[in-house]
Amino acid sequence: MSNNLVVRFAGEGGQGVVGGSEILAAAAAAVGYHILTFSTFPSQIKGGPAWGQARISTEEILSSGDELDVLVALNQYAYDHNVEELSSTGFVVYNSEEFELDDPRAIGLPADQMARDAGNPRAANMIVIGAVAQLADFPLGYLEEFVTKRFSRGRPGDEQIIEGNIKALHMGAEAAKELGMSLDSLESPKSIEGERILIKGFEAACLGAIAAGLDSFIGYPISPATTMLVYMESNLHGSDKFVGQASSEIESIASLIGAGFSGKKVMTSTAGPGLSLMGEGLGLAWMAEIPLVVANIQRGGPATGLPTKTEQSDLIVAINPGHGDMSVPVIAPGTIEEAFWAAADAVNWAERYQGPVILLSEASIAERQQDILKPDMSKLVVENRSVSDGSEGNERYKGDAVSPFPVPGGPGAYVANGSEHDEQGDTTHLPDVHIRMTERRFKKLELLMDGHYEAENTDSSIALLPWGSSKGPTYAAFQSLRSKGEDIAWYYTMYLNPLPTALLDELLSKDLVLVPELSYLGQLAQILRAKGIKAEPITQYTGLPFKENVLEARITEIVQERAGRMLVS
Amino acid sequence: MSKRNPEYDFKWCPGCGDFGVKRAVEAALTDRAATLSQPIENSVIVAGIGCSGNLVHLQEGPQPFGIHGIHGRTLPIAYGLKSSRPDLNVLIVSGDGDFLSIGAEHIGPQAKRNIDVTAIIMDNGVYGLTKGQASPTTEIEVITSTTPYGKLDDPSRPLETYLAAGVSFLASTLSTQVKAMQQLITEAMEYPGFSIVHVQSPCTTYNDNYAALKGNEKEGILPMAYPIEEGHDAGDIDAAYRLARDSRIPVGIIYKREDSIPAHERLDLARERTGATQKSVEELFQTMAI
Numbered sequence: 001m002s003n004n005l006v007v008r009f010a011g012e013g014g015q016g017v018v019g020g021s022e023i024l025a026a027a028a029a030a031v032g033y034h035i036l037t038f039s040t041f042p043s044q045i046k047g048g049p050a051w052g053q054a055r056i057s058t059e060e061i062l063s064s065g066d067e068l069d070v071l072v073a074l075n076q077y078a079y080d081h082n083v084e085e086l087s088s089t090g091f092v093v094y095n096s097e098e099f100e101l102d103d104p105r106a107i108g109l110p111a112d113q114m115a116r117d118a119g120n121p122r123a124a125n126m127i128v129i130g131a132v133a134q135l136a137d138f139p140l141g142y143l144e145e146f147v148t149k150r151f152s153r154g155r156p157g158d159e160q161i162i163e164g165n166i167k168a169l170h171m172g173a174e175a176a177k178e179l180g181m182s183l184d185s186l187e188s189p190k191s192i193e194g195e196r197i198l199i200k201g202f203e204a205a206c207l208g209a210i211a212a213g214l215d216s217f218i219g220y221p222i223s224p225a226t227t228m229l230v231y232m233e234s235n236l237h238g239s240d241k242f243v244g245q246a247s248s249e250i251e252s253i254a255s256l257i258g259a260g261f262s263g264k265k266v267m268t269s270t271a272g273p274g275l276s277l278m279g280e281g282l283g284l285a286w287m288a289e290i291p292l293v294v295a296n297i298q299r300g301g302p303a304t305g306l307p308t309k310t311e312q313s314d315l316i317v318a319i320n321p322g323h324g325d326m327s328v329p330v331i332a333p334g335t336i337e338e339a340f341w342a343a344a345d346a347v348n349w350a351e352r353y354q355g356p357v358i359l360l361s362e363a364s365i366a367e368r369q370q371d372i373l374k375p376d377m378s379k380l381v382v383e384n385r386s387v388s389d390g391s392e393g394n395e396r397y398k399g400d401a402v403s404p405f406p407v408p409g410g411p412g413a414y415v416a417n418g419s420e421h422d423e424q425g426d427t428t429h430l431p432d433v434h435i436r437m438t439e440r441r442f443k444k445l446e447l448l449m450d451g452h453y454e455a456e457n458t459d460s461s462i463a464l465l466p467w468g469s470s471k472g473p474t475y476a477a478f479q480s481l482r483s484k485g486e487d488i489a490w491y492y493t494m495y496l497n498p499l500p501t502a503l504l505d506e507l508l509s510k511d512l513v514l515v516p517e518l519s520y521l522g523q524l525a526q527i528l529r530a531k532g533i534k535a536e537p538i539t540q541y542t543g544l545p546f547k548e549n550v551l552e553a554r555i556t557e558i559v560q561e562r563a564g565r566m567l568v569s
Numbered sequence: 570m571s572k573r574n575p576e577y578d579f580k581w582c583p584g585c586g587d588f589g590v591k592r593a594v595e596a597a598l599t600d601r602a603a604t605l606s607q608p609i610e611n612s613v614i615v616a617g618i619g620c621s622g623n624l625v626h627l628q629e630g631p632q633p634f635g636i637h638g639i640h641g642r643t644l645p646i647a648y649g650l651k652s653s654r655p656d657l658n659v660l661i662v663s664g665d666g667d668f669l670s671i672g673a674e675h676i677g678p679q680a681k682r683n684i685d686v687t688a689i690i691m692d693n694g695v696y697g698l699t700k701g702q703a704s705p706t707t708e709i710e711v712i713t714s715t716t717p718y719g720k721l722d723d724p725s726r727p728l729e730t731y732l733a734a735g736v737s738f739l740a741s742t743l744s745t746q747v748k749a750m751q752q753l754i755t756e757a758m759e760y761p762g763f764s765i766v767h768v769q770s771p772c773t774t775y776n777d778n779y780a781a782l783k784g785n786e787k788e789g790i791l792p793m794a795y796p797i798e799e800g801h802d803a804g805d806i807d808a809a810y811r812l813a814r815d816s817r818i819p820v821g822i823i824y825k826r827e828d829s830i831p832a833h834e835r836l837d838l839a840r841e842r843t844g845a846t847q848k849s850v851e852e853l854f855q856t857m858a859i
């Protein structure tokens with residue numbers, strides 16, 4: 001028996017490979033398994049190599065998985081480019097109408113013909129899923145239940161579609177059975193306490209922001225952040241709420257400044273190219289002290305880069321998105337649950353310190369689907385900016401830190417000014433005012449240094465500190481290393497700027513802090529070194545997330561090489 | 570120098586056209602507050618970057634709110650502000666460079682949305698604050714610091730640009746006619762939709778065209794500016810285009826679309842039509858229940 005199943009559907013964009021993996025995952029989730037999906041595809045609507053992967057487990061899942069138990073290959077290219085990730089006990093299911101394979105582990109199915117025979121030409125995916133289920137000894141009943149639920153939409157023809165799909169599942173399973181191959185069967189799911197939901201990362205982030213009282217959302221479409229704009233357009237529409245599509249990211253950020261100034265809680269979503277365009281606007285929000293949240297969903301590369309791939313290469317630009325002296329607060333969730341809380345915190349932080357906050361996520365988290373326990377709303381804290389009652393007169397920028405925010409329509413009229421300004425917001429060039437106001441803006445960050453962080457085995461002098469999506473695979477590697485007796489510490493936080501003060505203190509005492517991150521530069525490691533921490537990155541820049549075993553091997557190598565060096569010296 | 574803040578260190582040059590615009594804005598905002606019995610704090614001035622934008626710091630008497638942001642972005646700032654708070658009165662003050670050069674990309678989208686804000690453009694045919702470079706409205710062949718051979722580009726024709734973009738209300742005036750300008754600003758603010766008041770506001774330091782605007786009767790030079798005749802039908806877009814294409818400067822209301830539904834009302838109507846209501850986070854989670 002095995003407790004883990006990884007299935008990859010590989011083919012071309014438009015062939016339903018992502019849909020295939022999501023149906024399998026959703027069916028497994030419905031019967032009590034933990035699931036996590038991951039997909040990758042080129043930036044085009046039809047064609048180009050694409051794959052969707054489902055990991056199904058009886059245990060909590062930390063990453064999209066290392067080796068494939070089943071590879072579904074819809075064309076030769078998909079086979080050629082994915083088969084090396086197949087486990088030694090794995091199988092390939094392929095579309096024998098497209099190509100022929102000479103591989104003893106491969107099962108060819110004429111899926112399109114079989115789907116037509118089943119009476120539903122669109123059920124080729126179901127044929128394949130039936131075969132996969134058979135291979136993994138995954139009860140077809142689970143899938144039947146799921147298909148029935150999914151297609152019972154109260155429309156004429158539902159029944160026929162359900163029937164065709166169920167028939168397709170069975171035909172696929174029969175075909176696989178005839179070939180007499182099978183994987184280690186999957187253990188039955190464990191019972192999970194509590195209310196579970198099946199949610200994608202971008203949905204969790206949107207809901208976190210809505211829960212914290214978001215009023216306005218304005219954005220411009222860009223992969224992989226468009227999903228947030230689309231979700232908000234159809235889910236944030238109370239009478240005092242506003243969602244709009246801007247004409248560019250320059251418009252998005254400028255309009256958020258207007259909206260944030262008006263007293264509202266506001267947010268946009270974007271990715272690298274859009275964040276670059278927002279640089280000047282974010283500087284204005286910092287200078288004029290306007291609360292707002294930019295969700296930046298990282299993708300690969302400078303310029304247009306790798307629009308649909310995942311990377312962690314925007315940390316430095318998130319902290320310093322524009323010219324001049326500023327340091328924008330950044331919260332980067334590492335899991336889907338954290339995406340919910342991070343978004344709520346981002347809205348709260350913007351209110352608390354009155355300025356821009358970046359919610360820094362990644363394609364692989366935003367698009368991932370996972371089963372989680374419904375967030376415990378009793379733990380939700382909603383913060384609201386302190387509002388001026390007029391007792392400061394027109395002096396909105398009075399004092400050496402946060403001061404009450406005058407809301408238009410109420411007392412305390414001032415000019416929210418992007419030029420250096422005095423207390424009333426009038427432009428000035430006087431050195432003593434620039435010194436005073438610069439220090440005021442940085443001092444406000446002290447309100448954000450109490451963030452939570454995780455710490456384990458803290459006595460060790462070598463520590464791991466991943467960020468964002470690298471958390472899951474790094475934690476899996478950490479657990480494995482610990483079980484092998486390796487002495488290594490674990491630290492993690494989603495509050496990347498400013499870092500929690502207590503965490504900084506702990507890291508400063510370490511001999512080595514290893515930072516797994518998906519970029520060439522190793523940006524968090526760079527930032528930590530600037531703070532005097534002996535940090536070294538473990539980098540990968542493939543456009544894909546880390547694998548647990550690869551990461552474990554690289555950590556082991558560094559730690560052993562170090563131990564060797566210490567023996568010699 | 571702003572009376573409320575003696576430390577503020579910006580000054581306009583003597584004779585700058587923007588002084589007249591400032592007085593008209595002050596009077597229009599104070600009057601509006603009195604007429605509607607609303608506090609002046611219900612008005613927000615969104616200012617561009619340029620000599621013109623500094624108007625926001627120079628308001629005397631009761632103070633409206635202000636945003637003095639970054640170069641060229643008054644329109645999107647106003648879009649977010651008005652969309653989130655339709656109850657506020659939003660007034661833009663901007664220059665020909667700020668609005669028609671770096672900010673030009675925003676005119677079309679806001680006109681099509683029909684955001685209910687009023688933009689006052691102080692056109693001096695030059696970049697004043699950066700000391701005299703060519704702007705979109707600088708005439709051809711004019712020598713400036715960036716056009717040593719004389720300007721090579723054809724000048725932009727803002728009135729025509731606005732109409733083509735779909736602006737709902739358009740007026741054109743001169744900075745010297747303070748009372749009349751105040752009236753136009755008031756009417757523009759009352760108008761439900763995107764309104765522009767384009768003001769010829771000469772720069773005495775870098776492009777002093779007062780003489781040309783006024784003309785000289787004695788020397789037989791016709792004034793550039795002339796009042797729009799009584800019979801003009803501002804609801805007629807063709808008549809509006811004829812005025813906007815005139816090489817001289819018409820003064821008065823050029824266009825006033827009659828069936829204007831501003832952006833925030835369109836949203837309210839759409840929500841009413843579709844019955845869209847806000848679901849609680851709990852309800853949204855329920856849609857994801859396994």
Ligand SMILES: Cc1ncc(C[n+]2csc(CCOP(=O)(O)OP(=O)(O)O)c2C)c(N)n1
Nearest residue numbers: 618619620621640664665666667696697698
């Ligand atoms: C992004 C950016 N580019 C350039 C500038 C420099 N700049 C400031 S004002 C200005 C031109 C202003 O011209 P106009 O809008 O006509 O205003 P005026 O001073 O004539 O009233 C420029 C280019 C800037 N502040 N920001």
Ligand code: SF4
Nearest residue numbers: 582585620697772773
């Ligand atoms: S430079 Fe021109 S526009 Fe600027 S204040 Fe002087 S006269 Fe006015």
Ligand SMILES: [Mg+2]
Nearest residue numbers: 664665693695
């Ligand atoms: Mg100008």
